[in-house]
Amino acid sequence: MTRCWRTTLLAGVLGLGLTGAGWAIQDAPEEAPPGEDSASSEAESPEPAGESAGEELPQQAVEAVLDDPEAALSAFAEPPAPTSLSTLAEGDTVPVVCPFRDTIDYEPGEISCGLLAVRENRETETSRIIQLLYVKIHARGPEEGDAGDEDGEAGEDTFTPREDPIAYLTGGPGVGVPSYVERFKDHAATETRDLYILQQRGITQSGDFCPLYNAEEPALNVGQTPAEQEAFTLARLERCFDRAVAEGVDLSAYNTVENARDVRVLREALGYETWNVWGISYGSHLGQMLTQVDPEGIRALVIDAIVPNDLENLMRIHRWADRVLDHITSTCEADTACARAYPDLRERAYAAMASLQADPVIVTVSDTEVFPGGQVAVGGAAIAFAPFSMMYEQSTYPGMAAVLNALVRAAERRDETVFTAIALGAGGDLAGGDFSAGMNAAISCNDGYTWQNARVIAEDLSEVPGLAGLIGSVEGAEASQALCERYGMGLRDRSEYAPVSFDGPALIVNGAWDPITPPDLARQIMPGFSNGQYLEVPFAGHGPTRSDECTADIMVAFFDDPSAELDTSCVETANSAPDFAIPVTSHFAARAIVAMEEDRPALIGLLAWGGISAMILGMALLVFPVAFVLRRIDGTPSANTGGARAASVLASVLGIGGLAVLGYAAYATSEISPILLIAGFAGPAHLGAWAILLSGLAGLAALLLVAGARLSSGRMAFGTLAGIVITALAALSLAVFAAFADLTPF
Structure with a gap:
C-alpha cells in the first residue's frame, strides 16, 4: 500500500x-x-x-x-528504546502488526496481534527466551436481529464482549495462524467472545527453524520407489535437525508439555483468571495436556477430532485409510446411480493401488527446478490419499467417489495426463506456506508419535495388506525413531502422557467420518472426563466444531452455560450421507493443468479456438434479432432461406447456452473441490455438452438449408448469406472444439 x-x-x-x-x-x-x-x-x-x-x-x-x-x-x-530479547522475561508481550494483514480482509480493531516471550526449555536454567505470535479476534457483536440485542440491532457502541474469552489451540502440529484467523473471524464462537490464538513455538513467525524444509535439496523430491521416497524423507528430516542444532535451537523443548505451559503463560500475561479452551486435532491433545498443566485456568473445555494424550492407537494410519475407502465405496454401493456409474469400486481401487505399487507411473515434467531430472514417480498412495484428504471437510464429500474412480481409471489405463497433473499440483508450494514441517517433526519425536508408529506399524500393515508399502514401512518407522534419539529427542516421561483425568466441564466432539482421528479415539478418552459430555456428529469430517454450523452453535451454547443440558437434536437432521456427484467424464481440466506448465502456447491456441467460435455466435445472437427488427421497420420482406436463418439462430442459442452451462458446471465442480475437476464436470454439465453438440448439428443443418435455398431461388442478399454461413461454421467449429477438448457428453 x-x-x-x-x-x-x-x-x-x-x-x-x-x-x-x-x-x-x-x-x-x-x-x-x-x-x-x-x-x-x-x-x-x-x-x-x-x-x-x-x-x-x-x-x-x-x-x-x-x-x-x-x-x-x-x-x-x-522515542522509547527498542525492546531487546536479552531484556525480556517470560510473559512479556510486544504489540506487532499482524503478519497476514495483506492477505486477510479485516478492519483495524477487529483483529490484533502481539508477541509473547517464553522460555524455550523451562527444564533448563540457561534456556533462551523466544517469542511466539498470538492473535486476538475481537468479538464482533450479535448479528442484526439476533436475540440478545434489545433493539434487534448489533449496536457497535453498546456491545460488550462476554468476560470469558476463548483460547483456541491450533492443530497439525505445525499449522500457522492465518488459516484459523480466516475461518474464525466470522465463526459463531467470535460473535460474543474474544478469541485468542497462540501460534505455537517453531511455527513461521514463532521461530520456524526449517522454513525451507521442502524446498531445500530438490533432488530429494524425485524418489522413484516408495523405499527411495522414504529414505529421501529421512534425509530431509536429518538436514532440518542438523540446521536447527547448529543455530542453537533446543529441539527437546518442542513438545506438548511446553506448548501447554506456553498457553498458561499467555493466559497469565493477559490477566485472565480463567478462560474457555477449544482445541481440534493436535489441539485436542494440547487441550488434554493443559488439563494437567493449567487445570485452574480452564473455565470450560471443548476438544474435537480427538488425539488421545497417550497417543494409543492414533498411528494406525493404514487402518484409517482402509476405513476411509470403505466409507466411500459402501456408500456408493448403496446409491443406485453411483453404483451404476462406478461398479466394483473398492475391488478396482485395491487392484489399481497394487498395480501402481508394482509399477509406478513415471511422468515427465519440464519443471526441473522442483523435480531435477524431470521425472516423477506416481504410486498407489495417490489413489489412497486423494479421497482421504477430501474426507476432512463435509463440503467436499460429494466428489469423493468420482475422484477415487477417476484415479482408479487413470491407473487402469496408465493415463499419464492425470498423473502428470497430480505431480505438478504436488510441487506447487514446496515452501510450506503456513505449515512448519520442522516443528511437526520435533513434536512427533519428543511426544512419541514416531515411537508409537514404530511400535504398531507391523501390526497395522498386516491388518490392511492392500496398503502395505504405500505410506511407510517397518524399517522406515524404526529409522525415524533412531534419528529422533540421535538428536536428543527420545521419549519424554510417559507419565506426562498418561490418559488424563479432568473433573471440569468438558465437551468431547468427533466427526463420525473423521479420516485421521476417528470416533474410536474419542470414546477411548471419555472415562477420564467425569464431568464430560460426548457428541458424535454423523457423517462429519475432521473438526465439526469449526466447519459444521449446527455443531458450532452447540459448542457456543456449552460455553454460555457449561452446566446446562445441551440440545443436540440438530446434528441428526443437519448431517446425512453424501449425495455423490456423477460428473460428465472429461480430461479437459487435467490437460489444461499440464498444458499450463508444459505447453502454454498450445493451451492458449486451444482456448482461442473455442473463444473465437463463441464470440461469433454471441455476435450472431445480437445481429439476427436487430436485422429482424430493422426489416419490420423498413417493411422489407425477409429473404427465403429455407429455414437456414432459424437454424443459425438456434445454433447460436445452443452454443452460447451450452458454454454458459458448462462454465457454471465447472464453477460448481470446483466449489465442491478443485481436485474433482480431474474426474470431469458435475452439475448440469451434460446439458451443456449436449447443447454444444446440438449447436454443431444445427449449424450443419443451416449450411444444408441455405445451400438448398440458394439452389432453388438462385438469389440471396450477400449479407444474409454471409451471416448464415459464418454463424453455421462457428457452431460447427465450437462443436469440433468441444470434441477435441473432451467436453462432449459421451
Missing part, C-alpha cells in the same frame, strides 16, 4: 505504537508497578492496551507537523 509523504511522516513521528496516540493494536496488559504481580493486579476481564485509546491527535499537532516537520519533530520526546 502506497502512502503520501505526509502520511509516512506522521507514521514516523507517532511511531505507530504510542498508547496516548491510540495506535496500539495489541492486547497485552499494562505493566504493573514494580514489585506488584501483573496478573493479580489486572481485573478479571482486562481491557487490552490501546482499545481505550481511540482519541485522535489534536488538530494543532497535526498541522504543526505538516507546516514545519523539523520543528515538530524536535518537540517530541525521544
Whole structure:
C-alpha cells in the first residue's frame, strides 16, 4: 500500500505504537508497578492496551507537523528504546502488526496481534527466551436481529464482549495462524467472545527453524520407489535437525508439555483468571495436556477430532485409510446411480493401488527446478490419499467417489495426463506456506508419535495388506525413531502422557467420518472426563466444531452455560450421507493443468479456438434479432432461406447456452473441490455438452438449408448469406472444439 509523504511522516513521528496516540493494536496488559504481580493486579476481564485509546491527535499537532516537520519533530520526546530479547522475561508481550494483514480482509480493531516471550526449555536454567505470535479476534457483536440485542440491532457502541474469552489451540502440529484467523473471524464462537490464538513455538513467525524444509535439496523430491521416497524423507528430516542444532535451537523443548505451559503463560500475561479452551486435532491433545498443566485456568473445555494424550492407537494410519475407502465405496454401493456409474469400486481401487505399487507411473515434467531430472514417480498412495484428504471437510464429500474412480481409471489405463497433473499440483508450494514441517517433526519425536508408529506399524500393515508399502514401512518407522534419539529427542516421561483425568466441564466432539482421528479415539478418552459430555456428529469430517454450523452453535451454547443440558437434536437432521456427484467424464481440466506448465502456447491456441467460435455466435445472437427488427421497420420482406436463418439462430442459442452451462458446471465442480475437476464436470454439465453438440448439428443443418435455398431461388442478399454461413461454421467449429477438448457428453 502506497502512502503520501505526509502520511509516512506522521507514521514516523507517532511511531505507530504510542498508547496516548491510540495506535496500539495489541492486547497485552499494562505493566504493573514494580514489585506488584501483573496478573493479580489486572481485573478479571482486562481491557487490552490501546482499545481505550481511540482519541485522535489534536488538530494543532497535526498541522504543526505538516507546516514545519523539523520543528515538530524536535518537540517530541525521544522515542522509547527498542525492546531487546536479552531484556525480556517470560510473559512479556510486544504489540506487532499482524503478519497476514495483506492477505486477510479485516478492519483495524477487529483483529490484533502481539508477541509473547517464553522460555524455550523451562527444564533448563540457561534456556533462551523466544517469542511466539498470538492473535486476538475481537468479538464482533450479535448479528442484526439476533436475540440478545434489545433493539434487534448489533449496536457497535453498546456491545460488550462476554468476560470469558476463548483460547483456541491450533492443530497439525505445525499449522500457522492465518488459516484459523480466516475461518474464525466470522465463526459463531467470535460473535460474543474474544478469541485468542497462540501460534505455537517453531511455527513461521514463532521461530520456524526449517522454513525451507521442502524446498531445500530438490533432488530429494524425485524418489522413484516408495523405499527411495522414504529414505529421501529421512534425509530431509536429518538436514532440518542438523540446521536447527547448529543455530542453537533446543529441539527437546518442542513438545506438548511446553506448548501447554506456553498457553498458561499467555493466559497469565493477559490477566485472565480463567478462560474457555477449544482445541481440534493436535489441539485436542494440547487441550488434554493443559488439563494437567493449567487445570485452574480452564473455565470450560471443548476438544474435537480427538488425539488421545497417550497417543494409543492414533498411528494406525493404514487402518484409517482402509476405513476411509470403505466409507466411500459402501456408500456408493448403496446409491443406485453411483453404483451404476462406478461398479466394483473398492475391488478396482485395491487392484489399481497394487498395480501402481508394482509399477509406478513415471511422468515427465519440464519443471526441473522442483523435480531435477524431470521425472516423477506416481504410486498407489495417490489413489489412497486423494479421497482421504477430501474426507476432512463435509463440503467436499460429494466428489469423493468420482475422484477415487477417476484415479482408479487413470491407473487402469496408465493415463499419464492425470498423473502428470497430480505431480505438478504436488510441487506447487514446496515452501510450506503456513505449515512448519520442522516443528511437526520435533513434536512427533519428543511426544512419541514416531515411537508409537514404530511400535504398531507391523501390526497395522498386516491388518490392511492392500496398503502395505504405500505410506511407510517397518524399517522406515524404526529409522525415524533412531534419528529422533540421535538428536536428543527420545521419549519424554510417559507419565506426562498418561490418559488424563479432568473433573471440569468438558465437551468431547468427533466427526463420525473423521479420516485421521476417528470416533474410536474419542470414546477411548471419555472415562477420564467425569464431568464430560460426548457428541458424535454423523457423517462429519475432521473438526465439526469449526466447519459444521449446527455443531458450532452447540459448542457456543456449552460455553454460555457449561452446566446446562445441551440440545443436540440438530446434528441428526443437519448431517446425512453424501449425495455423490456423477460428473460428465472429461480430461479437459487435467490437460489444461499440464498444458499450463508444459505447453502454454498450445493451451492458449486451444482456448482461442473455442473463444473465437463463441464470440461469433454471441455476435450472431445480437445481429439476427436487430436485422429482424430493422426489416419490420423498413417493411422489407425477409429473404427465403429455407429455414437456414432459424437454424443459425438456434445454433447460436445452443452454443452460447451450452458454454454458459458448462462454465457454471465447472464453477460448481470446483466449489465442491478443485481436485474433482480431474474426474470431469458435475452439475448440469451434460446439458451443456449436449447443447454444444446440438449447436454443431444445427449449424450443419443451416449450411444444408441455405445451400438448398440458394439452389432453388438462385438469389440471396450477400449479407444474409454471409451471416448464415459464418454463424453455421462457428457452431460447427465450437462443436469440433468441444470434441477435441473432451467436453462432449459421451
